[in-house]
């Protein structure tokens with residue numbers, strides 16, 4: 001069987017690797033122009049979050065993210081641990097409302113047997129050296145990792161090259177015209193144009209890349225996710241600094257330029273958490289588009305007898321990439337799609 005994977009972001013590459021390992025002949029088609037939207041995988045912070053993304057009431061997403069973290073244990077054996085930039089996550093808050101919110105999330109997670117530890121201000125500061133005076137306390141999540149998004153893409157491409165899976169730089173405009181027995185639709189925000197009615201909408205977000213100046217404090221060794229007066233910001237370690245993210249707008253779909261206000265908010269909030277970032281270099285500002293769905297869950301399942309969707313991962317595409325590869329392989333081996341992910345049960349339009 002020859003499978004074409006349309007899309008060469010973290011999801012398409014992960015699916016291609018899983019399918020190739022199970023003996024299928026695979027070709028990846030990737031537009032690679034970044035037009036009209038840069039691939040989300042090229043801007044992502046790379047947090048492999050479950051607790052950090054937990055929202056009370058989102059039980060289905062929570063259990064998927066937990067499984068996603070387990071799948072990463074297996075994926076790291078292929079990609080190598082060098083792609084990991086942090087092993088743990090600390091969630092911190094700056095005022096009473098932030099701390100109450102973190103406490104609510106911590107209770108919700110603890111009820112679902114997620115492991116975490118609620119700590120006061122002094123302990124939070126020990127875990128995040130250089131943390132600002134406004135930090136009032138936090139939640140420590142051991143084992144909630146982050147990866148370097150670019151290193152992951154490079155490692156996946158390397159594994160595919162070793163497995164003789166070609167990555168063809170070509171835009172696909174018609175899935176019916178793709179020369180393959182089966183097709184995996186993994187085109188991120190581009191998926192909607194290829195299967196109208198799928199229900200994918202772009203959610204814009206900005207990240208800043210800060211590199212450490214010569215005399216600046218070293219970056220944190222864990223992911224730091226903060227609420228600053230209710231506004232979320234995160235700091236994700238990189239070898240030479242930190243990625244600060246991320247804003248989130250539903251509008252602005254066609255505009256790849258970062259917004260001034262979003263960048264100012266991120267910088268202000270990041271320096272509230274870690275004042276020493278003032279000494280860092282502003283190495284880059286990027287905007288990207290998350291492939292969002294109405295309920296925040298990805299679409300993983302058959303669209304018809306030939307095309308299978310692996311898209312709509314929203315803000316969690318890295319966290320769910322390894323699991324998505326495994327689920328796609330299981331579908332090709334004959335498994336049923338999970339009802340909560342099955343696009344034929346979920347989406348409103350189209351022909352499936």
Ligand SMILES: Cc1cc2nc3c(=O)[nH]c(=O)nc-3n(C[C@H](O)[C@H](O)[C@H](O)COP(=O)(O)OP(=O)(O)OC[C@H]3O[C@@H](n4cnc5c(N)ncnc54)[C@H](O)[C@@H]3O)c2cc1C
Pocket residue numbers: 006007008009010011012029030031032033034038039040041042043044045046047048049170171172173186187188189190191194204205206207245246247287288289290291310311312313314315316317318319320
């Ligand atoms: C600011 C920001 C921060 C984020 N941080 C995190 C994070 O910390 N953790 C996390 O888990 N997730 C994060 N995400 C989300 C994550 O980046 C995405 O969910 C994930 O990258 C989606 O991957 P994808 O492969 O589906 O899509 P993409 O990475 O967008 O890749 C799709 C690919 O398909 C190609 N394509 C599109 N149309 C066509 C076509 N017609 N023909 C051929 N090729 C086509 C594109 O060129 C692209 O290469 C973040 C996203 C943003 C924007």
